[in-house]
Amino acid sequence: MIAARNGRAGGARLAALGAYVPERVVTNADLERQVDTTDEWIVTRTGIRERRYASADQATSDLAVLAAGDVLRNSRMDPADVDVVIVPTCTPDHLFPSVAAMTAHRVGAVNAAAFDLQAACSGFIYGLAQATALVESGIARNVLVVGAEVFSKIVDMEDRSTCILFGDAAAGALVTAGEPECPGGFLGFELGADGSQAMDLCIPVGGTRRPASQPFAREEAFVQMNGREVYKFATRVMEESVVRLLDRLEVGIGDVDLLVAHQANLRIIDHAVKRLGIDGSRVFNNLERYGNTSAASIPLALTEARDAGVLNPGALVLLVGFGAGLTWASCLVRYEPE
Numbered sequence: 660m661i662a663a664r665n666g667r668a669g670g671a672r673l674a675a676l677g678a679y680v681p682e683r684v685v686t687n688a689d690l691e692r693q694v695d696t697t698d699e700w701i702v703t704r705t706g707i708r709e710r711r712y713a714s715a716d717q718a719t720s721d722l723a724v725l726a727a728g729d730v731l732r733n734s735r736m737d738p739a740d741v742d743v744v745i746v747p748t749c750t751p752d753h754l755f756p757s758v759a760a761m762t763a764h765r766v767g768a769v770n771a772a773a774f775d776l777q778a779a780c781s782g783f784i785y786g787l788a789q790a791t792a793l794v795e796s797g798i799a800r801n802v803l804v805v806g807a808e809v810f811s812k813i814v815d816m817e818d819r820s821t822c823i824l825f826g827d828a829a830a831g832a833l834v835t836a837g838e839p840e841c842p843g844g845f846l847g848f849e850l851g852a853d854g855s856q857a858m859d860l861c862i863p864v865g866g867t868r869r870p871a872s873q874p875f876a877r878e879e880a881f882v883q884m885n886g887r888e889v890y891k892f893a894t895r896v897m898e899e900s901v902v903r904l905l906d907r908l909e910v911g912i913g914d915v916d917l918l919v920a921h922q923a924n925l926r927i928i929d930h931a932v933k934r935l936g937i938d939g940s941r942v943f944n945n946l947e948r949y950g951n952t953s954a955a956s957i958p959l960a961l962t963e964a965r966d967a968g969v970l971n972p973g974a975l976v977l978l979v980g981f982g983a984g985l986t987w988a989s990c991l992v993r994y995e996p997e
């Protein structure tokens with residue numbers, strides 16, 4: 660577990676946000692025609708009504724490039740001034756090269772180092788922690804973190820227990836070195852992992868444990884999930900991680916202006932909101948329209964909260980997520996855009 664207290668004046672700050680979602684909308688009614696499910700079951704158990712799917716010729720880097728372009732436009736930053744591009748993703752175009760290197764090239768971040776980060780749905784907050792560390796250590800001044808996922812191509816469209824959950828999107832943020840008088844920035848992180856539950860959420864085949872060159876059953880090439888175990892894990896760690904973070908920073912939940920949680924399941928979020936005692940009016944959700952977009956979900960929700968006028972300059976924002984690994988992450992940031 661990593662916990663840090665930063666947020667000193669002139670530290671790393673969240674300078675800009677941006678997002679891209681594919682055009683194709685897939686509703687619960689569309690899925691009713693594909694698997695044995697109902698709109699009522701999906702809405703009641705998850706809160707999801709529709710999600711976006713990438714087109715046949717769109718891979719994860721294609722979404723990442725469009726989201727990165729949006730972040731750069733919003734920050735008015737010359738791509739050549741970006742020092743590092745980090746792409747949190749668990750659905751890369753290929754096992755290697757990284758999505759980040761291709762994204763950096765295509766957005767003109769010609770001076771940037773680039774790497775992918777694999778912490779599944781916790782990946783965006785892990786990426787922000789990396790970016791903060793790079794900036795506060797003086798290694799970089801401008802770091803682009805873009806969560807990008809195309810889950811529609813790795814879920815089994817014959818498996819009703821998983822295919823209804825996920826959608827495709829990319830979204831991210833620019834983390835920059837703040838001016839000495841800048842009060843905003845990242846106040847702290849709480850990150851963790853429990854590999855004892857690794858196989859509760861995995862793709863069994865295609866890596867070096869079970870190479871695709873050896874025989875396998877069709878479904879083993881897709882996401883396999885022990886939904887109940889992941890649900891139990893998520894409800895426990897979201898609360899625990901936030902409590903540890905806020906205690907360490909000596910911040911009360913009443914001081915938080917906005918909570919943005921990983922958009923996996925409304926029941927999981929509602930459980931955390933209730934346990935933490937944060938007012939529902941200070942929670943922003945958009946999973947109803949996008950489903951679980953994994954590493955893209957938190958920055959996509961942040962971007963939409965900004966556009967909806969819910970995320971305003973000066974706001975104290977709490978982010979929390981969980982995902983495959985199994986992993987979790989939380990973060991407290993004072994939003995001070997450029």
Ligand code: ACO
Nearest residue numbers: 696700704779780819820823886887889890923924982983
């Ligand atoms: N439509 C209709 N029935 C369904 C569907 C469906 N789409 N899916 C499952 N069912 C059935 C099951 O077969 C089961 O039937 P049975 O009782 O006859 O066996 C019944 O519904 C109940 O199944 P449960 O798994 O107990 O349903 P639950 O209420 O737990 O909801 C869910 C399942 C939504 C998957 C929940 O467990 C969950 O959200 N878990 C967390 C998953 C998650 O967030 N994963 C993402 C992690 S992020 C990342 O890193 C990628």
